[in-house]
Amino acid sequence: MRTGRRSSRRSRSRTWLSTVSVESTETATHAVEAAEYLVPHWVRVRREDFGILFYDARSARLTFVASGDSLEPPPFTGTRRALRVATLDGSRQAAVARLLQDLVRRGLIIAVEPD
Amino acid sequence: MPSSLTSTRLRAPVNVTWEITGACNLRCRHCLSAGLRTRGHGELDLAHCRELIDELARMQVFQVNFGGGEPFLRADFLDILRCVHERGITACVSTNGTVLDDALVDELLAMAPVYLQVSLDGARAETNDTIRGDGTFERILAGIELLSRRGYPDLSLNMVVTRLNVSEIGEFDRLARHYGAKTRLSRFRPSGRACGVWEDYRLDREQLLQLSAFLGDHPEILTGDSFFALTPDGRRALGLNMCGAAKMTCAVAPDGGVYPCAFLCAPEFLAGNVTSAPLGQIFGSSPVFERFRTLEVEICRACDRFSLCHGGCPAIACFLTESMDLPDPECLRAVVSGKEVA
Numbered sequence: 001m002r003t004g005r006r007s008s009r010r011s012r013s014r015t016w017l018s019t020v021s022v023e024s025t026e027t028a029t030h031a032v033e034a035a036e037y038l039v040p041h042w043v044r045v046r047r048e049d050f051g052i053l054f055y056d057a058r059s060a061r062l063t064f065v066a067s068g069d070s071l072e073p074p075p076f077t078g079t080r081r082a083l084r085v086a087t088l089d090g091s092r093q094a095a096v097a098r099l100l101q102d103l104v105r106r107g108l109i110i111a112v113e114p115d
Numbered sequence: 116m117p118s119s120l121t122s123t124r125l126r127a128p129v130n131v132t133w134e135i136t137g138a139c140n141l142r143c144r145h146c147l148s149a150g151l152r153t154r155g156h157g158e159l160d161l162a163h164c165r166e167l168i169d170e171l172a173r174m175q176v177f178q179v180n181f182g183g184g185e186p187f188l189r190a191d192f193l194d195i196l197r198c199v200h201e202r203g204i205t206a207c208v209s210t211n212g213t214v215l216d217d218a219l220v221d222e223l224l225a226m227a228p229v230y231l232q233v234s235l236d237g238a239r240a241e242t243n244d245t246i247r248g249d250g251t252f253e254r255i256l257a258g259i260e261l262l263s264r265r266g267y268p269d270l271s272l273n274m275v276v277t278r279l280n281v282s283e284i285g286e287f288d289r290l291a292r293h294y295g296a297k298t299r300l301s302r303f304r305p306s307g308r309a310c311g312v313w314e315d316y317r318l319d320r321e322q323l324l325q326l327s328a329f330l331g332d333h334p335e336i337l338t339g340d341s342f343f344a345l346t347p348d349g350r351r352a353l354g355l356n357m358c359g360a361a362k363m364t365c366a367v368a369p370d371g372g373v374y375p376c377a378f379l380c381a382p383e384f385l386a387g388n389v390t391s392a393p394l395g396q397i398f399g400s401s402p403v404f405e406r407f408r409t410l411e412v413e414i415c416r417a418c419d420r421f422s423l424c425h426g427g428c429p430a431i432a433c434f435l436t437e438s439m440d441l442p443d444p445e446c447l448r449a450v451v452s453g454k455e456v457a
Contacts, residue, residue, distance in 0.1 A: 044175070046126070046127070046177075049123075049124065050123060053129075055129065057177075057178075057228070060178065064123070076172065077202070
C-alpha cells in the first residue's frame with residue numbers, strides 16, 4: 001500500500017484571528033469578566049510565539065490566534081481545561097473579549113457562566 | 116492572512132507523518148515509500164515508539180498520520196495507536212484495507228476516534244488493479260464494506276490521481292458516498308517507486324485543468340493540501356496554500372529517520388534520527404529543516420497566484436528540475452499557459 005497519498009486529514013484549513021483590529025464594546029468587555037472559557041475535548045490548543053494555535057480534531061482545522069500574551073492555553077489534555085485570560089487595560093480587554101466571542105462562535109471554546 | 120502564515124515559525128509540527136513499518140502485503144506501482152523498506156535500518160521497537168510518543172506529547176503535536184507499509188501488519192501497532200490516543204494526540208491511519216477484520220474493527224471502535232483512510236486507486240477493478248495489483252480491488256472493497264457495515268464513523272477513501280484513474284473521479288466519489296465515507300484525492304508525486312512510473316502516470320495538461328475545475332466545483336472533497344499549486348480560487352480558505360514541509364509537518368521513517376515530509380525521504384533530506392536526538396531538537400535546529408523554512412521560489416513572487424501556492428511542491432520541483440528553488444512544474448498558471456515542465 002503506501003502510495004502517493006499522504007496520510008489522512010492533512011488537509012487542514014486555517015484561519016488567522018487577530019486582536020489588533022477589533023473594536024471595543026462594553027458588552028464584550030463584560031463577557032470576559034463574566035465567563036470561564038473551557039476548551040472542549042475535541043479541541044487542542046498550544047502556545048506559539050504569535051499567541052495560541054487551536055486544532056479542531058473533528059475537522060483538522062487550524063486557527064491561528066495572534067493574541068500575544070493575553071491568552072494562556074490550558075494543559076494539552078485533562079478533563080476541565082480552561083483558557084486563562086490575562087488582566088488587561090480597557091481597549092485591549094475589549095479586543096480580547098471580541099476575540100473570545102469569535103472563538104466561542106467557532107466552537108473552539110465554550111463560555112461557562114459562573115455559578 | 117497567508118503572508119503571515121508563511122513567515123510564522125511554529126514551536127512544533129502540527130502533524131507528523133509516521134511511517135510505522137516498511138512491511139506491506141501489496142506492491143503498488145506508485146508507492147512513495149518503497150525505498151524506505153530497503154534503505155532503512157530496521158524499525159523502531161516498541162520502547163522507542165513509546166519514547167517518541169512521549170516526545171510528541173511533550174511537543175504538543177496535534178495529530179499523527181500513520182502510514183507505511185501497511186501499519187496493521189505491525190504486530191504491536193494497536194499498542195502504539197493506544198499510546199498515541201492516551202496522550203490526547205489525534206491518530207489517523209492510512210491503510211490498504213485488506214487486513215481488516217471484525218476483531219480489528221472492534222479494537223479501533225473502542226479507541227474512537229481513529230481516522231481511517233483506505234487507499235483505493237480507481238472506481239473500477241481493472242483500473243485499481245493495474246496500479247495496486249491483481250485482485251486488490253475486491254480485497255480492498257471487502258475491507259471498506261466491513262467498515263461501512265460496522266458503521267465506522269471516521270472513514271475516508273483515498274485515490275492518488277493519475278492518468279489511469281482521473282476519468283473516474285466522479286464515480287469514485289459516488290462509491291465513497293455509497294459506503295458513507297469521505298472522498299480524498301491525493302497528488303501523484305515522483306517519490307519512491309513512483310519515480311519509475313512518473314511519465315506513464317502523471318496527468319497531462321488537459322487532465323490537470325479538468326482536475327482543477329473539478330476541485331473548484333467540489334469543495335467537500337478532501338485533498339490534504341496536495342493540490343495547492345493547482346487549487347482554484349474557490350478553495351482558497353480550505354487549506355494552507357503552501358508547502359508545510361519542516362514548518363507545519365515532518366515525517367518519521369520506520370527506522371526513526373526524520374525528514375521534512377513523506378515525499379522528501381531521500382538521504383540528502385535526512386535531518387536526524389529520533390534514536391539519537393529528541394524530535395523536538397531535530398525539528399527546531401536541523402539545518403535541513405532550516406533550508407526549507409527559508410526556501411523562497413523567487414521567480415513566483417510576481418505571480419498573481421503566489422498567495423495560493425507560494426511556489427508549489429518542492430518535492431516535485433526537486434525531482435523534475437533538481438532544484439527546490441524552481442516553481443512546481445504543475446502550477447496552474449504554467450499549465451494554463453502551456454509552459455509546464457515536460
